[in-house]
Amino acid sequence: xxxxxxxxxxxxELAPALLGVVLRRRVGALWLAAAIVExxxxxxxxxxxxxxxxxxxSREPMFMPAGTLYLYHSRGGPSLNLSARGEGDxxxxxxxxxxxxxxxxxxxxxxxHRLNPKRxxxxxxxxxxxxxxxxxxxxxxxxxxxxxxxxxxxxxxxAEAGPRPQxxxxxxxxxxxxxRDEHLPYRFVHGEHADAATENPLRKRGWVEGVEYRVSG
DNA sequence: CCAAAGATGCGCT
DNA sequence: GCGCATCTTTGGG
Numbered sequence: 001x002x003x004x005x006x007x008x009x010x011x012x013e014l015a016p017a018l019l020g021v022v023l024r025r026r027v028g029a030l031w032l033a034a035a036i037v038e039x040x041x042x043x044x045x046x047x048x049x050x051x052x053x054x055x056x057x058s059r060e061p062m063f064m065p066a067g068t069l070y071l072y073h074s075r076g077g078p079s080l081n082l083s084a085r086g087e088g089d090x091x092x093x094x095x096x097x098x099x100x101x102x103x104x105x106x107x108x109x110x111x112x113h114r115l116n117p118k119r120x121x122x123x124x125x126x127x128x129x130x131x132x133x134x135x136x137x138x139x140x141x142x143x144x145x146x147x148x149x150x151x152x153x154x155x156x157x158x159a160e161a162g163p164r165p166q167x168x169x170x171x172x173x174x175x176x177x178x179x180r181d182e183h184l185p186y187r188f189v190h191g192e193h194a195d196a197a198t199e200n201p202l203r204k205r206g207w208v209e210g211v212e213y214r215v216s217g
Numbered sequence: 218c219c220a221a222a223g224a225t226g227c228g229c230t
Numbered sequence: 231g232c233g234c235a236t237c238t239t240t241g242g243g
Contacts, residue, residue: 040224048224058239075225076237092224119227134225144238175224198225 001158004151007067011041011084014066015091016170016188018082022099022162025140026155030111032140033104034096034130035162037190038197040173042081044088046181048173051088061149062090071148077134078144094174094187096130097196098139099162112139127196167191171201171213191217 002021007014018036025032042049044062050072051062061070062083070081070090080093100109112130113123116138130136137143142157152158169189176182194200201213209215 042224050224056240072224073238074223076235077225078238079224081224094224132226173224177223180224 001152001154001160004067007082008085009066011043011086011089011091012186014082014084015039015041015186016168018091018093018159019165019168019188019190020161020163021159023093023096023140023157023159024103025142025157027111027115027141030108031104032108032112032115033099033101034112034136034140035099035190035193036093036095037097037193038093038095039188040092040094041084041186041188042090042092043086043186046184048176048180048182048184049088049090051090058148063087064149067151069147069150069152071137071142071144073144074134078137078142079133080137080142080147092133093136094133095197096136096139097193098126098129115139115141131196132198163192165190165192165217167215167217169194169201169213169215174198185214191215 018039021036023034044051050059061068064083066083066085068083070083071078081090083090098109098112118124130139168191170185171187172185173187189197194202
């Protein structure tokens, strides 16, 4: 399990640092797992963040110590965030890649598919099973009422070191309305797993490296 | 209490 | 790329 002080850094540093981290979630006797492949940083000081809209009970976890889980609902699905060092700052976990290893075997992957099928009931392609903030929460059975305001729990849901990216893609956040600091380059994508992100910057028509996105590492 | 607003997801073109 | 279904939360916009 990652040490609590890992989360105690600026959201713009924590967001890329979380790429490759493996989320482990126990459902019954099975441990489900996904590696984080896409994150977004949100600061209280800019207008896209929920914390910038003011303090309410549901937003309170954003203001709690670094590492506090903040889950909220939007358009019918939950989203997972981690509070960062600055009060009101947080990182949105935007996409993951189903992670299969000794701890989480084929039966765990099947359980994730059952938790998050397509609307017609059929299975999603594996790389698309957690490729969205709500898709990830569904595949890991993470609900707002159960987890928001809590911290990781080694018995039920926690994070540990995983496949570090050799390169990181940095670009603008998705779904931010005009006038809400939509230009800030606070989205980070795992360079080797960009196809599992909600949107792969490398496949965007007309996007040029160094202009619409940057590559580091 | 209820209309409106989402840090979405999907299917169709 | 674009329109629409979806559905919980919010606060009176």
